[in-house]
Amino acid sequence: MSDLAIDVRGVVKRYEQHVAVRDLTLQVPRGTVYGLLGPNGAGKTTTIRMILDIIAPDQGSIAMFGRPNREPGVLDRVGYLPEERGLYKKMEVRRVLRFLAELKGVDGRTADRRIDEWLERLSLRTPEQDWGKSKVDELSRGMQQKVQFIGTLVHDPDVVILDEPFSGLDPINAQALKDSIVELKQRGKTVIFSTHLMDNAERMCDAVCIIARGTKVLDGYVSDVKAEHGVRNIALALDGEARNGASEVLRDPALVARIDDQNRFFEVELAHGADPQALLQRLVHAGAAVRRFELVQPSLHQIFLQKVGATNVEEGMSGHG
Amino acid sequence: MAEANKFVVVFKREYLERVRSKWFRVVTLLGPLFFAAISILPPLLAARSGTSRDLANIIVLDATGAGIGDRVADAVAQSAKGTTRPVVRTVAPDSLAVAESLATAQVVANEYLGYLALDGKTLAGTEVRYAGRNATSIIDIEVLERAVQRTVLTMRLEREGISAERVATLTNVRIDAKTEKITDKGRERAGGMASLLFAYVIFFLLYMVLAVYGQTMLRGVMEEKSTRVAEVVVSSARSTTLLFGKVLGISAVALTQVLVWVAMGALIYSNRAQILARFGAPPGAGGFQLPAIDPMVGVALVLFFVLGLVLYMALYAAVGSMVSSQEDVNQASMPVTILLISSVVFVQIILIKPADTLARVMSLIPFSAPIIMPTRMALVTVPAWEIAASLLSVALGCTLALWLSARIYRVGMLMYGKRPSFGEVAKWVRYT
Secondary structure (H helix, E strand, C coil): CCCEEEEEEEEEEECCCCEEEEEEEEEEECCCEEEEECCCCCCHHHHHHHHCCCCCCCEEEEEECCEECCCCCHHHHEEEECCCCCCCCCCEHHHHHHHHHHHCCCCHHHHHHHHHHHHHHCCCECCCCEHHHCEHHHCCHHHHHHHHHHHHHCCCCCEEEEECCCCCCCHHHHHHHHHHHHHHHHCCCEEEEEECCHHHHHHHCCEEEEEECCEEEEEEEHHHHHHHCCCCEEEEEECHHHHHHHHHHHCCCCCEEEEEECCCEEEEEECCCCCHHHHHHHHHHCCCCEEEEEEECCCHHHHHHHHHCHHHHHHHHHCCC | CCHHHHHHHHHHHHHHHHHHCHHHHHHHHHHHHHHHHHHHHHHHHHHHCCCCCCCCCEEEEECCCCCHHHHHHHHHHHHHCCCCCCEEEECCHHHHHHHHHHHHHHHHCCCCCEEEEECHHHHCCCCCEEEECCCCCHHHHHHHHHHHHHHHHHHHHHHCCCCHHHHHHHHCCCCCCCCCEEECCEEECCCHHHHHHHHHHHHHHHHHHHHHHHHHHHHHHHHHHHCCHHHHHHCCCCHHHHHHHHHHHHHHHHHHHHHHHHHHHHHHHHCHHHHHHHCCCCCCCCCCCCCCCCHHHHHHHHHHHHHHHHHHHHHHHHHHHHCCCHHHHHHHHHHHHHHHHHHHHHHHHHHHCCCCHHHHHHCCCCCCHHHHHHHHHHHCCCCHHHHHHHHHHHHHHHHHHHHHHHHHHHHHCCCCCCCCCHHHHHHHHHCC
């Protein structure tokens, strides 16, 4: 059996006016948390839909565990959570979940047992109240999201695909989702999620694929990607009052190639051939109160900007997913 | 899991969720009540309103001087089958106006229902006047008219020297028109009116069920689309599997409902005499006979219904998949609704001329045949080859609709936002 959970090769998807995905190749190793990153409209959802055989690619092949994803039964091992969420509003929670489980080939009895376990685990079923017997639209939004999450996992899939799972989540639910993703990984599952939030991905993903305008920018294990892009970045923190003198130094193109100004924190990419020590001296000389000056690996965000260029991102951000 | 099993899962959900719903139960139970209302109420009302209960509670003003008043009163009492007998007041011809004024006052005071004025013209056999609260009741007036007519006739015959018994025998003529329909198979017991009514009920039922379940399908597809459930399902099964599961599932719901209606209707119909009796209708009321249905015709009716359902459900599913907003749905479903309504537009003509060219042509068009053919079959004997040709045409239409719908559905279901133009939809169909 293949070591790859998903193997996408040379996939192209064209639409009437534009090419949504252009010659995309990516490999998702088994048991990893994999991030599909890119601005809105980059082709993430289209890629996910092709992996799930919701739409067919115009060219290329997609395999799952070494078998074509069109083969019957292959996708029964996948759980999918679409970006915008919803369930049959007028249906009883338990029946919706059983329906989703049965669609994946789980027999009724097994499904019922798992549904009970899940409902209890996510405290939708307590000795006082069993929300499983309620209709979906009687549940709060948070509870509906839990139910949807159960629906994605009720058939115990080996691969879980989440499209923009963090959008619309409050910090508490976002943390709960992160915990769940880590737990899935610990149980040997492969988790793929798309996001336009690089920071999220950087902390959680073992491997990533960054795409922009339907084209792959880079992919691979996060550690490899960062190592490849060298230690040319400096994490810099200054005391607020002393910023004025420093800003001139930071604008010097001989020292700084790019700067991500986050007000009190800066991520500085050194100019080609520039010496970090020289930068530090100049800053101190300019009267800046340096609280942190550390050579770091670049963030995914920096790498992305470096590769694509800020203009592309701005345009991409206004597009539609 | 095999695709066929997934179809079963989708079908089962579609069917069970809808059959379990409150709406389904209420409509299924109210349907037969509606049927009962149209099959039992008219004869019941007819029986009730046959004659006013106190028809005999009138005044007979006899200004003829021939003593006809008492005999008219007897005849009225007999016809009204009541216990009371009209009050007879013999008056002189010149004081009839005064007597009428007094009688009017008594009717106004609700002592009597009305008064009947007999005078010379009555004896001459030309006129009798009645004034009363029930003057607009055609049946009451007819009963009074007949009573006077018979009395005048009897008196004339007696004057000719015919004995009273003989007169009674001679004048005892009660004609009740029994109508029969003649079809290719010969005479049938059911009346023409009952056939027409039956055909209309079949037409109305088919049209209504198609229209109502068409809306159900539209709402169902749109819900799946807007909640993205469709996307989740299609990540597990083919879009065609989802579509066919929905189309056949909802069709099965409609079929279930109609079969329950037919069963309950048949039960009510076969027990209508007892039910009518319980409501106090006299025996023999509601004696109209539904046309007997040939078992083969019954099978054909079910086939037309099922094929028609599948055809329209497939088309409505395609429409539902095209739109993303409630505002667009009416406009988008217009073409399908027009196909459905075309049958309504022509039904009057077809009910009158069920064997004419228009009726025959419309029975061959797949969009109108599922409604028009069963309606015709209830009215006249349609040649077997015509039924076969019609069924074939609907079956072909069905296949085409399913094919077309599958192609539109798989693309439309994933498209959000603006409603696609006709050209865009045509492109979806051509996508491979």
